[in-house]
Amino acid sequence: MKILVTGGAGFIGSAVVRRAMAQGHEVVNLDALTYAACLDNVADVAALHGYIFEKADIRDAATLARIFADHAPDAVLHLAAESHVDRSIDGPGAFIDTNVTGTYHLLEAARAYWLRKDRCETFRFHHVSTDEVFGSLGAEGLFTEETAYAPNSPYSASKAASDHLVRAWGETYGLPVLLSNCSNNYGPYHFPEKLIPVVILNALASKPIPIYGAGENVRDWLYVEDHAEALLTVLQKGTVGRSYNIGGNAEARNIDLVRMICSLLDEMRPAEHPYEKLITYVEDRPGHDARYAIDASRIRDELGWQPSVTLAEGLRRTVRWYLDNTEWWQALQARDGVGQRLGRV
Known part of the structure; x- marks a missing residue:
């Protein structure tokens, strides 16, 4: 296939670009190269x-018309989006503008x-979204594809709106659409304002x-390379008009996750203490959702995908990657907002 990937220089x-190329697909990587994008992320395939x-x-x-032609x-x-919740609290307009x-x-x-392609039967438009559109869970339960939308942040509200647009274009115009909603991703090339990179880089400093x-x-944690494989599976095998939840089957409290990372750093890069x-x-994020958890049984049962990387193994790979790739993350330290506390009302 020739796949147009939007946001292909992001995390x-x-x-997805690297995995698609490895599978033998052609890729057109469309990216505006805003603050969180980095072409070094795709240097291996460029x-x-x-x-x-x-x-x-x-x-x-x-x-866009020229690129399609x-x-x-x-x-x-379609992955291009503003995605950092704290930034959406400070500046929601950019999230509405880009995501909606x-x-x-x-x-x-x-x-x-x-x-123009005479309603080509094999064409697909796969929109990639987040579990945050479903809001916050209590101590029990899982998000399914039928869970009602209840977004609580400007970011999740903008993603919910984009999900609804995609569904509407499928229902009204017959555009062959697919949707997926994923849990929290982590792994190599994660922009250093998100939780796991912040923990690693602050600890090292x-x-x-x-x-x-x-x-x-x-949160339910999903290794990014597992997610890329899932997205390509949905694109190639998913039923048009259907949505698929993608999760890592790896719930963890934030404090436990941070302690796991600290323990790995103690092992790999021991310090004095x-x-x-x-x-x-620190002061909590406004409107901080208590719990996300994904029921990924549909994609498992219908398409045969399930996560292959455990949280323990994924964190080990991630910490090792940051230790081995200092030049990549050091070059991003000066970008706007990195290293600052954002998202206060």
Whole structure:
């Protein structure tokens, strides 16, 4: 296939690009190269035959039309989005602009292209979203594909809106759409403002490791390379109009996750004192969801996918990657907002 991947220089998008190329697909990587994007993420495949990069903004309708016409993709994997909850609290407008308006323009460009292709039966538009659109769980229960939407942050609200647009374009215009909602991703190339990289990099710098509130918030953790494999599975085997929840079957409280990372660092890069002594409890995030947990039985039963990397193994791989790739993350330290506490009201 020739796949148009939006946001392919970001964390999850670059994992999809690398995996798609490894499977033998051609990739058109469309990315605006905003603050969280990095072309080094795809350096390993950038020189390969079948890889094309387009610097473009999904809000630019004319450029999108040109890209579809020039490259004639067989499918779209739409990952381009503003994604950091704390940044959405400080500046929600950018999230509405990119995640909602940008998705609208991409849907319209894809629809026009699909109609010119005489409603090609094999074309697919796969929209990648988050479990955060479902809101917050209590101590029990799991998010299913039928869970009602109840977003609690500007970020999750903008993603919920984009999900609804995609569903509507499928129902109203017949565009062959697929949707997926994933749990928290982690792994190599994770931008250093998110929890796991913050813990690793603050520990290495002997800085306080910030824990929001009491650290009791629970997340289901999904290794990014498992997620990339799942997304390509949905794209190629999923039923049009269907949504698929993608999870790692790896729930952990934030405080327990941080302690696991500290223990790995004690082993791999021992310091004078255990890294756990750097843990510092800070003011909680406004509207901080208590728990996310994914029921991924549909993608397992229908498409045969399930996560292959345990949380313990994934964290070990991730910590080792950051220790071995200092040049990558050091180059990002000066980017806007990195290393600062964002998301206060």
